[in-house]
Amino acid sequence: EAGITRPKGHKVSFHYNSTVEDMHFGKTHPMKPWRLTLTKHLVLGYGLQYAMDTYEAVKAGKDQVRAFHDTDYVDFLSQVSPQTFDALCQEPRYRKHTPARHDADQVILGPFNLSTSPGADCPVFDGMSEYLFLYTGATLAATNQLTTNQSDIAINWSGGLHHAHKSEASGFCYINDIVLSIIDMLRVYPRVLYIDIDVHHGDGVEQAFQRQPRVMTLSYHRYGPYDDTNNKFFPGTGDITDVGLRGSIGEHFALNVPIGSGIDDKQYKYLFENVTGRAIDAFKPSAIVLQCGADSLGGDRLGQFNINIKQHGECVNFVKRHRLPTLILGGGGYTARNVARAWCHETALATDNGTKLSPLIPLHLVPRPEAFQTRAHGDGQLFPRFQKDHRNECVDAQLELQVKVL
Template sequence: MENKHENGDKNNENANPNTNNATINDNLPENTDKNAAKRVGYIFSKKLDTEMNKIEKIEERSLMLNSLLFYTGVIKKLKLYDVNLVDMEELRVFHSSEYLDFLADPTEELQEDFGCVYDCPVFDGMSDFVRSVASASITAAELLLRNKVDIAINWSGGWHHAKRDSAAGFCYVNDIVLAIHKLQASFKRILYIDIDVHHGDAVEDAFSSTSRVVTLSLHKQEPGFFPGTGFAQDIGYGKGKYHSINVPLKSGIDDASYCSIFDQVFHLVDTKIQPDVIVLQCGVDGLAGDPHGGFNLTPAGYSHCVQTVIKADKPVLLLGGGGYNIPNSVRLVIILNYVVQADKPVLLLGGGGYNIPNSVRCWTRITSDLVGLELGEEIPDTDPYFLEYGPDFTLAVTPTNIKNSNSKKNIEDLVALVKDNLEKIVL
């Protein structure tokens, strides 16, 4: 691994994203005591921060997140790992050679063929960006496979729309699929859960014909809402029939309704599938106020879902995903906190989050909860990005007055359909 090290307590103080030096070391022994504190590994790379800034929709997000983690003291509780840059060849496990070649040398006449138009424009250094993002999530997965940590976090991951041979929905590489492929080296049956407000279409497509990976996506589905897939009747095919599970929801769903359906569906799926590991994509664009969302969730609601998953006592991989109200997205991290409580390896990945301050708040809170550090509500005024968190300068996210268009009968019908389809699976 290129400059891969594990961070000791005294050296985390140097991990300031606003400076040019970050001391990382790899001398701590492996933890075999189940009663000891969880070893939380965090992918920390200034090159990765720089690469993430190439995407206009999330510019400064990674830098803001690492800055808030530093000034709240959270980063001192983490074991920091640099990115192990993999060869582009490893990305061919999922992405086509033609697509990867285009990213390295884009030509105008092929931009539309490879999806690099509209929301995924061509930019300088696309190949480096894709390699860095994919490598970060693969590095996190490898930490779990090698038992270096109990929880591995890459908040720069979670790009669930990128297809085998094209970009889509701000996503140029599907680090989730690549990480799942890596985890399959040790885990026979994987449950992928996507709680992004947008359907996890490309991840579902990648595994829709296999019984080894079950995909579960809870998302908003209304006419004209991206990506326009994920109907309840979409259940996979071939060996993967009934292994794709979709729970399409309407605008304005609140914590109570969302948690109710999540608890019921997750219990049904977990009981039937009995997965060896769970991958959780935690897009935070379902938070109240996200410009690309439409749900009315809070960190408490997301946190409840993560806690539900954690109690299943399975290895969990958490992915970020959507979350374009950046401050709220950061707050959402509280939810992921509970997924990590399981006595299993956990991989946390980021993703979308377009209200940058809210996204940062959410992921900071989640990370702090994972390491058992209680934070105050106030944003530290020593943080160089302090003014970005106005006007309240706190970690809180408040629900809006949007109408909840999801009736009790809608939810009951969705749960009944999931139950019916699961009963048709022969293990």
């Protein structure tokens, strides 16, 4: 069986910082950053680092985040922790952002839709500030690789947080790294197409560019009431009639594909390839941002679709065939072992190694601790830190994959 090779006609970069793995949104919270540990270990276990350039991400600067977000919100995010939250909320400049309100579950919310309650979508947790600025830094570094022509495809599985608004966290998203990336891209590319295959509507990105005809947003998502209550599937927007701000020059530069529960591979493929293909033909993007939320997979803890890793990856392949500068981001994904399988597979597809992932993990490629030392960038080097605590889980995921993947 052929080993992992570097892709022939294009260059791929991979942006990551293992610090994000240590974060915990809370015991019962569905967002588990350790899914990124599993992903990293599968990627390294298969030797995919040799097919691309891996870069250790650094934190984004506050000034960079202000390109989209409100100054007060950025300052708050950069200072907040479970320890500082209450005192910060008392500061006069933040009080105007703190209307007395609660969420649909009667959880009390602080400023910017943040809360220290474990029952909140957007909790304040230890190390949160570092986590937010790191995933954003990774996306901006990946974007820079593309805009400076140093990579053709750039990957950040820790990014893709599509619900965050200008001055409000929403749906597990605090900083909208996607919007920040597209703002950077617009300095170089005439037109950017944003495609979102997360099971949720990419509302934050759509809203940010609702008046911008140089950005087309296209989201595929579960839409509609999902049980016998009146509750809508989060965030409740993204109807087919939603096409960008009416009367503005951005009208018709947003596309939405609302979908019922249980969609299968064949149906998804039909929708994705027809709509995306026609959007690309009509809009003629200069670059593409693809949000690969893995909660559209069957068996996801929050999602309600029924698509397999194979079809999820076919979306990546379809986009890749257009040979445009492409930023590949993560997003949702709440059944961690499947998230890791999907994103490792999609890393392989991006590097033209899609047919080479044997379901039998080559054991000599399981990363050894000494392999995790920092080396100079640019020659398929490995990540510098080894998370001892996570090692067993990761090996477990690899063993499980021998049986199930593809």
